[in-house]
Amino acid sequence: MASMINDLSELLKANEYPGRGIVAGRSSGGKHAVFAYFIMGRSENSRNRVFSETDDGIRTEAFDPSKMTDPSLIIYHPVRQLGSRVIVTNGDQTDTIRDCLLNGESFEKALESRCFEPDEPNYTPRISALLDLSNGYSYKMSILKAADRFGIGCNRFTFSYAPVAGVGHFLHTYDGDGSPLPSFSGEPKAVSIGSDIDEFFELIWDSLNAENKVSLYVRFIELESGKSEYRIINKNC
Numbered sequence: 089m090a091s092m093i094n095d096l097s098e099l100l101k102a103n104e105y106p107g108r109g110i111v112a113g114r115s116s117g118g119k120h121a122v123f124a125y126f127i128m129g130r131s132e133n134s135r136n137r138v139f140s141e142t143d144d145g146i147r148t149e150a151f152d153p154s155k156m157t158d159p160s161l162i163i164y165h166p167v168r169q170l171g172s173r174v175i176v177t178n179g180d181q182t183d184t185i186r187d188c189l190l191n192g193e194s195f196e197k198a199l200e201s202r203c204f205e206p207d208e209p210n211y212t213p214r215i216s217a218l219l220d221l222s223n224g225y226s227y228k229m230s231i232l233k234a235a236d237r238f239g240i241g242c243n244r245f246t247f248s249y250a251p252v253a254g255v256g257h258f259l260h261t262y263d264g265d266g267s268p269l270p271s272f273s274g275e276p277k278a279v280s281i282g283s284d285i286d287e288f289f290e291l292i293w294d295s296l297n298a299e300n301k302v303s304l305y306v307r308f309i310e311l312e313s314g315k316s317e318y319r320i321i322n323k324n325c
Contacts, residue, residue, distance in 0.1 A: 093255060096279040100295035105130065105265040108178040111292075112217045112227045112249075113256020116283045120308040121225050122256060123217065124292055125166050125176050128300040130265075133157050138322040139303040144169045146305055151324035161205055161212075167305060174309075177216040178261060179205065185216065195228055196246050203242040204234050209268040211239045215259050225251050225311055229259050233271050247276055256281045289319040 100106065111124040127148070129135035136155050139146045145167030150156040164180040175185050181202045188198035195218045205212040211234035219227045228248045235241030249257060257276035262269045282288055289306045296304070307318040 092278065094258075094277050094279050096256075096258060096281075097291050097295040099258065099277060099279065100292065103260075103262075103264055104297050105262055105269070105300055106296075107212070107261030107269070108215065109258065109260035110176050110178070110215055110217050110229065111256045111258045111279065111281075112176070112219060112229060113279070113281045114225070114251035114253050115281055115308060116254035118253035119283070119312070120310055121174075121219055121221060121227075121251070122281050122288070122306075122308055123174065123176055123219060123227075124288070124304065124306040125178075126292060126296060126304040127166075127178075127302045128296065129302050130300060134162060135302055136324070137162060137302055138324050139166070139305055139320055141320070142168075145174075146320070148303075151322075161207060167307075172220065172222040172314075174219040174221070174307075175216070176219070177214065179214050181214050181216055185218065195230070199230055199232060199244060199246075202232060204232050204239070206239075208239060209237075211271065212269070213261050213271050215261060215272070217259070219309075221309065221311065221314065227251065227257075229257060229276050231259060231272060237268075254281055255279070285317055285319060289321075293321055 147165045165182045185198040213233040216230045230246045235243045258279045259276040285308045303322045309316045
């Protein structure tokens with residue numbers, strides 16, 4: 089039986105605090121590889137961030153450096169491109185994946201050396217995606233999460249997808265607000281993706297909780313030419 093295709097806007101509006109999230113997929117019509125990454129925050133430290141552009145993607149930075157109290161889990165490169173591959177993650181595992189790919193190792197091998205975030209009692213999952221634009225187009229997604237509420241073990245799950253026009257997959261860190269925060273459960277959710285970058289960008293931004301949303305980055309990559317188009321927004325600007 090085919091997986092149900094969800095409305096991304098409805099999923100976001102139903103979850104006050106999905107945390108950080110990745111969408112990867114293919115536009116309707118099939119012309120573009122698509123991905124999005126967003127961050128949210130509850131604390132002043134988490135909300136004190138912006139996305140800034142780099143030569144190969146984006147990084148997070150403090151909006152007001154004088155208010156930054158602990159950069160260890162909130163300053164990183166969410167997006168880095170390596171040739172025909174694009175890495176998207178919610179932490180510094182972006183660089184781990186990039187280094188392993190440069191050494192000829194796999195996405196999965198890279199993440200064997202990483203675990204969930206050491207932020208007891210939440211044990212926030214590390215979520216990652218790899219879009220491979222060579223030899224056609226394919227993408228993988230991964231989540232590393234605590235095996236139990238004590239954070240003793242780490243479970244690693246990888247999902248590989250053959251892209252379907254108009255369909256993406258959505259993976260995020262939390263199933264909602266709470267204390268501790270409940271980790272994402274199950275497989276990445278299939279969601280519909282249109283053909284217009286501005287409509288997709290606005291759909292995500294407008295659907296995120298207004299108080300908790302921080303930044304969003306969306307990119308469409310034309311598969312035939314490799315030409316990219318992106319949108320970026322920071323609540324702090």
